[in-house]
Amino acid sequence: MAVQQPDEFKILILDNGAFHHAKSLQLPGNMALIFLPPYSPELNPAEKMWRYFKDKVSMIAYHSLESLLQQLSEVIKSTTPQFIQSICGNQFYKQSFGYVFNV
Numbered sequence: 001m002a003v004q005q006p007d008e009f010k011i012l013i014l015d016n017g018a019f020h021h022a023k024s025l026q027l028p029g030n031m032a033l034i035f036l037p038p039y040s041p042e043l044n045p046a047e048k049m050w051r052y053f054k055d056k057v058s059m060i061a062y063h064s065l066e067s068l069l070q071q072l073s074e075v076i077k078s079t080t081p082q083f084i085q086s087i088c089g090n091q092f093y094k095q096s097f098g099y100v101f102n103v
Helices: 045-057 065-077 081-088 091-101
Strands: 010-014 031-035
Parallel strands (some): 010 031
């Protein structure tokens, strides 16, 4: 991830699962980790995307697993970076971490 577009600074947001903490992990200079507070799924951008995808494919009677897969694929393909940013963008990140990353 850090090798692709090396001039771009990358931020990886992680929950506080013990498996996400490694004492010997060395990050490249263009990458940073932000750990969310414990028990705060509402702050996890991945949870917001899961909710969006679930809302788009649930409450429909699919005739086969293939039709479900097709519907989910269409939803994913129609998802633009701007749309993801509109769902996952959160003032919490800017307010809490903006000073670290000069946002």
